[in-house]
Amino acid sequence: MSAVTLGRTVKVRVPATSANLGPGFDTLGLALAEYDEVVIEALEPGQLEIEVEGVGAGEVPTDESHLVVSTIFYVLGKLGYDKPGLRLHATNTIPHGRGLGSSGAAIVAGIVGAAGLIEDQESVSDDTLLELATELEGHPDNVAPCLFGGLTIAWVTASGAPRSKKLLVDRGVSVIVLVPEETMSTSVARSLQPSQVPHADAIFNLSRAALLVAALSQSPELLFESTEDRLHQSYRAAAMPKTKALIDDLRAEGLAAVVSGAGPSVLVLCDDPADRLRAAEIAQARTDTKWSAYLTAVDIQGATVEEVPNQTVSPSA
Known part of the structure; x- marks a missing residue:
């Protein structure tokens, strides 16, 4: 030694x-x-x-x-x-x-x-x-x-x-993370995942994941459609109702919002920097919990x- x-x-x-x-x-x-x-x-x-x-x-x-x-x-x-x-x-x-x-x-x-x-x-x-x-x-x-x-x-x-x-991420991509007061255990989030998923959902996610790589690296205009998911977010939604409600509000406004990791924070990927402010305003309008906005960047x-x-x-x- x-x-x-x-x-x-x-x-x-x-x-x-x-x-x-x-x-x-x-x-x-x-x-x-x-x-x-x-x-x-x-x-x-x-x-x-x-x-x-x-x-x-x-x-x-x-x-x-x-x-x-x-x-x-x-x-x-x-x-x-x-x-x-x-x-x-x-x-x-x-x-x-x-x-x-x-x-x-x-x-x-x-x-x-x-x-x-x-x-x-x-x-x-x-x-x-x-x-x-x-x-x-x-x-x-x-x-x-x-x-x-x-x-x-x-x-x-x-x-x-x-x-x-x-x-490398395209320069046209900007990021905001919306962080709630609540925490979430990764192990609890993982426990909510089913052992099997429908074949159609697996194919759906394969297409979106491939599209997301293209959206982040060269085509930010595709961020909204490419962030759709059927494998994990819906199964975890019951444990994070406030996160789901905020994501629903953001996506209803055309913003590419997803659960960040195991949650409960929300990641919003934008192809227009002004959309970050719009996302923050939508989060601030919710009264179920306080959301802190991190207008950050890709490291x-x-x-x-x-x-x-x-x-x-x-x-x-």
Whole structure:
């Protein structure tokens, strides 16, 4: 086993993500320009200091069960490194439990942070990063865009290895996410899925998912029709009635609204930036819950990691 250099410090930034995008269930994902930042310093073994600002402060654990920390320890062990002590400072903006990939972002932060702590971080390939993230998250649709940015198509090979393809999103696509006060458990959302679906619905979604790739990459005018879905949103609707009601209102106005990930947030993909304001107004008009509007953009970088030289950068910077 090797040892991490004491005092080595890295700063990691990871984007929020929205998975499924309507018809692309467990396959399509989009990186969004909302970020969590984590500064990680290697300490003497046995030491652990965790500070959290922003989303999750006072709520998430501050021991070894913290998801970023447990991921770092797991990955370093996999890479053949002894377990170091850690000082971790997290500044979070990604909402928790709202279908914006917060757990996937924490896992990715831990993985790229662990890779950044070792001297030869280039030896950890993109395929390895995705395999580790999928192993810990359970599926690649959120972690792929978080790692690599942009629009990603994720799949699993015949041998069981996760893979992804990154595509650039057309400049004509603009994004708004509408986030409610309520949360939703991914496991609960998945439990509502039937084990089988009608053949016609499967064909319907195949056509829409293929069309959505074209709409996002080159033909934004097709966003509304390409975001139709028959595989998962209707089955989960009973658990998220406010989300369904808002999506119905938005789509009645011709806006390409879908459940973001497992929900309950709503992602609206627009081919006209002005439509984002219209979507926000429709959400604000609803009185069943308060919806926060995130007028965001597509992130094209994915997760980034940089060494902090000589510890001259404040963790909260």
